Amino acid sequence: MKLSPNQPQVLERLFIPKHNQVAILNEGLREIDDSLQIIRFLRKSRVSYAISTEIQIVAAYMQDFWMTARVNNNMIEATVNDHELVITEEVIQDVLQLGALDYSEICYATPI
Structure with a gap:
């Protein structure tokens, strides 16, 4: 096509x-x-x-996520196993244990 x-x-x-x-x-x-x-x-x-x-990642959950994920105001909203999920920058920093970002050291001109 x-x-x-x-x-x-x-x-x-x-x-x-x-x-x-x-x-x-x-x-x-x-x-x-x-x-x-x-x-x-x-x-x-x-x-x-x-x-x-x-x-451990459950394949069905990953499939649910990609089927329903939508970006809305710098957040990712999805439904996984009938549960609403909202992912923000803070959630990612917390889960991956990245700590607070120092924006003075960012080398990208635009947000990723």
């Missing part, structure tokens, strides 16, 4: 297992000399918990 120039393009969301791996930030692993500085940096960074904590 060909899209007309005025029709918005819908991006297909693909699940790629290699994009969703937990990082092992153990300095004691063998043959990591090339990565040791990166591992030390990540362990000290605010994303350490977010990238190294393994979680």
Whole structure:
């Protein structure tokens, strides 16, 4: 099916297992000399918990989320397993243990 120039393009969301791996930030692993500085940096960074904590995701819940998710005033609203869900920047910071953001250090010109 060909899209007309005025029709918005819908991006297909693909699940790629290699994009969703937990990082092992153990300095004691063998043959990591090339990565040791990166591992030390990540362990000290605010994303350490977010990238190294393994979680269990229920496929049906993920499907519910993507079927119902809508952006509304800088929030994501969705229904998962018949429960309303509202995700804000504060929720993400709390769950991923990122702490408060220092906006003076952001290098992006526009919000992501």
